[in-house]
Amino acid sequence: xxxxxxxxxxxxxxxxxxxxxxxxxxxxxxxxxxxxxxxxxxxxxxxxxxxxxxxxxxxxxxxxxxxxxxxxxxxxxxxxxxxxxxxxxxxxxxxxxxxxxxxxxxxxxxxxxxxxxxxxxxxxxxxxxxxxxxxxxxxxxxxxxxxxxxxxxxxxxxxxxxxxxxxxxxxxxxxxxxxxxxxxxxxxxxxxxxxxxxxxxxxxxxxxxxxxxxxxxxxxxxxxxxxxx
Numbered sequence: 001x002x003x004x005x006x007x008x009x010x011x012x013x014x015x016x017x018x019x020x021x022x023x024x025x026x027x028x029x030x031x032x033x034x035x036x037x038x039x040x041x042x043x044x045x046x047x048x049x050x051x052x053x054x055x056x057x058x059x060x061x062x063x064x065x066x067x068x069x070x071x072x073x074x075x076x077x078x079x080x081x082x083x084x085x086x087x088x089x090x091x092x093x094x095x096x097x098x099x100x101x102x103x104x105x106x107x108x109x110x111x112x113x114x115x116x117x118x119x120x121x122x123x124x125x126x127x128x129x130x131x132x133x134x135x136x137x138x139x140x141x142x143x144x145x146x147x148x149x150x151x152x153x154x155x156x157x158x159x160x161x162x163x164x165x166x167x168x169x170x171x172x173x174x175x176x177x178x179x180x181x182x183x184x185x186x187x188x189x190x191x192x193x194x195x196x197x198x199x200x201x202x203x204x205x206x207x208x209x210x211x212x213x214x215x216x217x218x219x220x221x222x223x224x225x226x227x228x229x
């Protein structure tokens with residue numbers, strides 16, 4: 001993607017969340033003058049909380065899990081517990097992550113000599129998160145249709161490997177919407193924050209490496225957990 005875009009129609013208008021999928025360059029041009037935060041923030045917190053609740057409920061109602069539950073009443077309670085746990089985790093985790101992720105971007109940009117305000121960086125990240133939300137919804141639908149593992153991302157390379165292994169965890173980082181989101185984030189850093197293409201690419205590569213590292217650690221933890229069973 002190139003940051004060059006016709007700005008004639010971009011000035012004076014608010015960026016659109018849906019437009020981040022169809023025309024991200026135009027939305028980023030609009031962010032130069034208007035960088036809204038809270039509308040997208042609360043919308044995505046709500047959506048992520050709902051998705052997390054359904055995903056956790058699905059995991060708690062997995063046949064393998066239900067096989068270890070003695071009676072129907074306990075199974076129902078486990079399902080309700082799953083919804084509550086997913087909602088709390090999704091709510092708190094998403095709020096914290098939004099601020100932390102934008103903070104990491106801001107710190108790296110400071111080392112590069114860029115003084116873009118934190119709230120503008122947060123706005124760029126939130127609007128780019130539209131792609132992650134789309135991926136989460138599509139993955140949820142696929143899980144409900146296929147009935148597979150709640151931990152598996154079906155838009156990544158993870159399904160090619162056995163769940164609970166190191167390779168499964170590492171492969172989950174190679175996910176279509178995550179990579180797409182990183183590319184768009186890099187575009188936003190160029191257009192809105194004024195980073196060079198080289199600087200933006202460096203930041204995106206750092207985030208991708210961190211993503212692979214954390215996913216790999218998750219896979220290793222799952223492997224050790226399976227060994228102990």
